[in-house]
Amino acid sequence: MIRFWRRIFAVGFAIGVAAGTVITFQMGLNWGVYGAKTGPITGPIIGMEVRPSSSRQASSASCSTRTAASARARCSCPA
8 A cells, every 4th residue: 555655645746846846947037027026925925835845745755765664663654
């Protein structure tokens, strides 16, 4: 069962990393003027979103790289 969920978490993690990278460059390159004008509003909101999601991604990546027995014993991931 852990092997099944490991694949799903890995795909979700990869999609999240790719989407986050694209959105970052898009905000900086394509919407520079918009970002400069709305920065005081959007900056803290994006920061509040990035911090917990990066922690969540890091924890799911660490859980998915462990072996099945080790993950059940030490990781707080749903098994």
